[in-house]
Amino acid sequence: MKLTLTAVASTLFALSLSAHAQDMPGMKMDGMEGMPMKQETKQAPVSNAEGTIKAIDTAKHTVTISHGAVPALQWPPMTMAFSVTQDQLSGLAPGDRVSFSFRLEGNSASIVSINK
Known part of the structure; x- marks a missing residue:
């Protein structure tokens, strides 16, 4: 008997979640025409450093720099x-x-600006 009641309760709960989820497509959006829908894309923060250019590879679009510590990223020189x-x-x-x-995005670092 307990097993039957548990099964019925679980089924009713699952059906109620399904019914609730189906309400979203029918949500009224009156008065929202022309409202800008901004999608936020978070970019990694920009860090600053100083150093000396060791190599430039124009084919791979990379610059190798021997730089000092970057405290914002807890990097040593x-x-x-x-x-x-x-x-x-x-x-x-x-x-x-x-x-x-x-x-810095993942394991790749991209120069945002560089000056002598």
Whole structure:
């Protein structure tokens, strides 16, 4: 008897959830025409550092920089490659001392701005 009551209660609960979910497509949206529906896309924050350009690879669109510590990311000083656009590389050469901003997304870091 307990098993039957449990089965009936579970079925009623599942059906009530299903009925509630079906209400959403019928939701009234009167007066919302023309309202901007903004989709937020969160970008990783921008971090800043200073360093020395060690190498530039125009084929891979990367610049390798030996940079100081980045406290915002709790990084020690290191040498690493950053993705960069061809325009950002303009006027830069190995050995140049630079200050730069970059965005870290996953295991990839991309230069946002770079200046001698």
